[in-house]
Amino acid sequence: MPGALAGLLVVALEQAVAAPLCTRQLADGGARVIKLERAGGETARHYDAAVHGTSAYFAWLNRGKESIVVDAKDAADRAMIERMVAKADVFIQNMAPGAAARLGLDAASLVARYPGIVAVDICGYGQETGAKDMRAYDMLVQAEAGICAVTGTQDAMAKVGVSIADIATGMNAHAAILEALIGKGRTGRGAAIEIAMFDAMADWMAVPLLHLEQAGRATGRHGLEHAGIYPYAAYACRDATLMISIQSPDEWRRFCAGVLGDAALADDPRFATNPDRVAHREVLGQIVGKVFAARTMAEASALLDRHRIAWGRVSQVADVAVHPALRRIAGEVGGKAFDVPRPAGRPAVLPSVIPPLDADGPALRREFAAE
Structure with missing residues (x-):
């Protein structure tokens, strides 16, 4: 045709x-x-x-x-x-x-x-x-x-x-x-x-420019982490690295209770809102990192799926070549x-x-x- x-x-x-x-x-x-x-x-x-x-x-x-x-x-x-x-x-x-x-x-x-x-x-x-x-x-x-x-x-x-x-x-x-x-x-x-x-x-570059000109906030460089959403970052498991994304309050609560095993963390004033989590990303990153470091990729991804949390593998080019x-x-x-x-x-x-x-x-x- x-x-x-x-x-x-x-x-x-x-x-x-x-x-x-x-x-x-x-x-x-x-x-x-x-x-x-x-x-x-x-x-x-x-x-x-x-x-x-x-x-x-x-x-x-x-x-x-x-x-x-x-x-x-x-x-x-x-x-x-x-x-x-x-x-x-x-x-x-x-x-x-x-x-x-x-x-x-x-x-x-x-x-x-x-x-x-x-x-x-x-x-x-x-x-x-x-x-x-x-x-x-x-x-x-x-x-x-x-x-x-x-x-x-x-x-x-x-x-x-x-x-x-x-x-x-x-x-x-x-x-x-x-x-x-x-x-x-x-x-x-x-x-x-x-x-x-x-x-x-x-x-x-519109979002970094708007943050700078309208909110007086410079966009930093954070490697495999999102500059303005957290946790939206890569974490090392025992055998590979995955990336997770928390985009809403409901996801954050499910993540704390089901994946991190600490429902009370969702209401911790350091982490209650996304801006709070961004401001305290280093402390929160250590908490999240320990949970994933104790699991394999298969274990972590199954847990994330169970609680409806988005995730993706951090792939090498060779991984992409055989990606399903x-x-x-x-x-x-x-x-x-x-x-x-x-x-x-x-x-x-x-x-x-x-x-x-x-x-x-x-x-x-x-x-x-x-x-």
Whole structure:
């Protein structure tokens, strides 16, 4: 059965993670995605060779696309790109600041020429801000947006271990494109859209910012503990580590009586409310920690289940690979198979082939040749 986006043409001058994640989502939905790459291939092709000689990032983000090598500064290639764009429903680019505008491929210029197109500029920082010319990569934006300030332990900041700035940006771009396509269906007009990585991370920082600006309270770093809810933390059992979460007064009472074996603890003035427990997390953590340290993971999880307390294992990557909840889809690169996690909300079968560099170049040059 064709995807909901079947019949849409997407042209992408993209590299790395943010824009390719967005266009992979569009390809998964049935859109035709033409990936424009420079000679030698885009950045993510060369990060590693983990998947049958292809980068893990590239294998993750580029299934179901067509690849063509172009030189956007070459007059003939630039003219061919223009012919592609003239037929496209969506154009997306994440070039360095100012590069697309110099080529006339920025969103505003494209919508001026083709009022029905949905054109997206992915950038590091809002282009009307004082930071507009800063170059942006995932870890740099995590640091700049304060993510690292609230991640890690009291002794050391840390970045998040996956590319959340890129991923959030790609997801925002995908949602914005779908909204714009719905709008186009009603009005016939396209849209020029800017998606900034910093905006994506600043939005995710809303709670720490609200705590700071409205309550005068800085968000600390607590490792495997929630900054503002307790107990919502990891505890070591005899053979493994699990994480528990207490979200309501009823859960707290059940936890004290059934898991900790001390019903009176629920009314201890140090721990009666969540703010009280957060303020006295060190003392409470020692009490909870002793209970779990005396049990195996199986014993502790059974006890938590009995009293309807949410918990989860603190998994290693190897644990995730065999997790009973992990659903996979098949991929193919260079004729060789591999599996990746199945994206949320997607069917079990999706476009699977990762395009070799310029795999579709000759055919695309014929299709979009000058008439």
